[in-house]
Amino acid sequence: MGYVLAIGTYKGAWIARSEDRTAWELSGPLLKGWEVNTFGRAPDGTWLATTGSSWYGAAVHRSDDLATWSQVVDGPSFAGAPDDRRLERIWTIAGAGGVLFAGVAEAGLFRSDTGGTSWSPVSGFNEHRTRSGWEPGFGGLAAHRILIDPTDHQRMWVGASAVGVFRTEDGGETWELFNDGVVPAAPSDDYPEIGFCVHCLVAHPDDPDLIWRQDHMGVFRTTNGGDSWERIQNGLPSRFGFPIERDPVTGRLFLVPLEADEFRSPVGGRFAVYASDDNGDAWHELEGSARPGWDLVLRDAMSVDGDGGVYIGSSAGAVSWSTDSGDTWSTLPTSFPRVLSLHAFPV
Amino acid sequence: MPSRSDGWALMATVEVTIPRMLADLVAGPRRFTVDGGTVEGALAAVVAKHPELGVHLFDETGSIREHVSCFHNGSMVSTRTAPVANGDSLVILQAVSGGQAEAAAR
Numbered sequence: 001m002g003y004v005l006a007i008g009t010y011k012g013a014w015i016a017r018s019e020d021r022t023a024w025e026l027s028g029p030l031l032k033g034w035e036v037n038t039f040g041r042a043p044d045g046t047w048l049a050t051t052g053s054s055w056y057g058a059a060v061h062r063s064d065d066l067a068t069w070s071q072v073v074d075g076p077s078f079a080g081a082p083d084d085r086r087l088e089r090i091w092t093i094a095g096a097g098g099v100l101f102a103g104v105a106e107a108g109l110f111r112s113d114t115g116g117t118s119w120s121p122v123s124g125f126n127e128h129r130t131r132s133g134w135e136p137g138f139g140g141l142a143a144h145r146i147l148i149d150p151t152d153h154q155r156m157w158v159g160a161s162a163v164g165v166f167r168t169e170d171g172g173e174t175w176e177l178f179n180d181g182v183v184p185a186a187p188s189d190d191y192p193e194i195g196f197c198v199h200c201l202v203a204h205p206d207d208p209d210l211i212w213r214q215d216h217m218g219v220f221r222t223t224n225g226g227d228s229w230e231r232i233q234n235g236l237p238s239r240f241g242f243p244i245e246r247d248p249v250t251g252r253l254f255l256v257p258l259e260a261d262e263f264r265s266p267v268g269g270r271f272a273v274y275a276s277d278d279n280g281d282a283w284h285e286l287e288g289s290a291r292p293g294w295d296l297v298l299r300d301a302m303s304v305d306g307d308g309g310v311y312i313g314s315s316a317g318a319v320s321w322s323t324d325s326g327d328t329w330s331t332l333p334t335s336f337p338r339v340l341s342l343h344a345f346p347v
Numbered sequence: 348m349p350s351r352s353d354g355w356a357l358m359a360t361v362e363v364t365i366p367r368m369l370a371d372l373v374a375g376p377r378r379f380t381v382d383g384g385t386v387e388g389a390l391a392a393v394v395a396k397h398p399e400l401g402v403h404l405f406d407e408t409g410s411i412r413e414h415v416s417c418f419h420n421g422s423m424v425s426t427r428t429a430p431v432a433n434g435d436s437l438v439i440l441q442a443v444s445g446g447q448a449e450a451a452a453r
Binding site: 032033034053054055056057058059071073075077078079080081084085086087 | 367368369371372373398399401402403404406407408412414415441442
């Protein structure tokens with residue numbers, strides 16, 4: 001077994017390959033000059049990547065070998081939408097049961113039943129009854145995280161900033177908001193159920209109702225699929241941050257705290273990954289990850305490979321990894337443009 | 348995608364140059380020779396050859412993207428329905444505007 005690390009940056013993508021996660025062979029830049037916002041895989045194993053640009057818009061790309069990419073013509077699009085919303089970025093791709101979903105900005109959801117070669121809007125989400133009240137966070141109005149219940153693909157969760165966490169029980173036909181216990185970052189007068197700025201979500205692979213949430217307003221956990229959330233910040237130097245991940249081998253949770261929304265850098269200039277070994281009851285710094293630094297990790301720039309491997313890419317272009325669930329860390333000798341997305345795949 | 352508005356305009360053969368970023372998407376050249384009656388029509392002809400470029404040149408309303416600049420014989424295009432003539436040059440560039448402010452929350 002080998003490993004692929006897909007690195008999406010502000011100026012293109014790089015692919016790192018390794019047999020043993022000790023040394024990596026790097027190729028790139030691919031999709032040169034484009035923001036590469038996320039990666040995924042189609043049901044048949046085809047690699048997927050999304051590009052974005054303030055000038056030229058967003059698109060989905062497919063590849064059989066991670067080297068040659070072809071753009072999807074019939075990609076997600078808001079053409080014909082009831083208002084003047086625009087497809088700005090494609091932030092996340094998730095799939096189960098042969099179906100792919102893409103979360104985009106301006107906040108929206110699309111699905112593909114054709115392995116990513118064509119996409120259609122999920123109207124139940126995109127035209128939600130609260131839509132007129134949706135407001136962007138600092139990073140824009142984006143549906144940026146999708147969770148799918150592996151035991152029941154009809155159940156899904158979508159995290160959208162600054163709207164909140166949505167859940168569907170019918171495969172995306174209808175959606176409701178589930179954010180009780182979380183403080184809204186941008187309260188809405190018209191729709192009190194929205195205004196929550198969720199940054200990232202991760203679920204327990206064997207218990208889909210156990211979900212952890214890095215939010216603008218703190219770190220939270222639900223044990224009932226989102227019906228209620230509790231704050232879990234014991235031991236953290238701050239409540240703010242972007243990514244949250246979980247190693248399925250050890251159960252360890254990971255996040256990267258930042259000082260505050262007004263100052264989005266590590267507290268005191270000490271860059272460090274924090275971990276919890278008890279489902280979030282308590283957190284501690286992973287000393288092996290700590291270094292002087294004012295850079296940050298964006299919400300799609302942390303990944304696990306399912307084999308004890310944890311990976312982070314920073315806004316300063318540093319890509320680091322651990323093969324022992326975060327106890328020790330190494331850093332690639334090459335620095336990159338601002339890392340927007342980082343996805344590790346066992347191959 | 349814009350509807351072809353060239354019906355009223357005389358068709359002409361023009362050269363269209365696109366940025367390297369877009370040319371790389373279609374593994375093709377940067378310059379195209381196409382037939383069109385208007386600026387918009389000529390760009391639509393480029394998209395007809397390479398549909399992948401449609402989303403990058405035109406927005407959801409079918410208009411040329413806000414931060415995409417188009418120069419017609421060296422002058423910035425002010426009217427996308429302006430007629431073109433044989434031998435005209437259209438150059439697509441990314442506008443000086445449109446650079447995204449660094450947003451930490453991605």
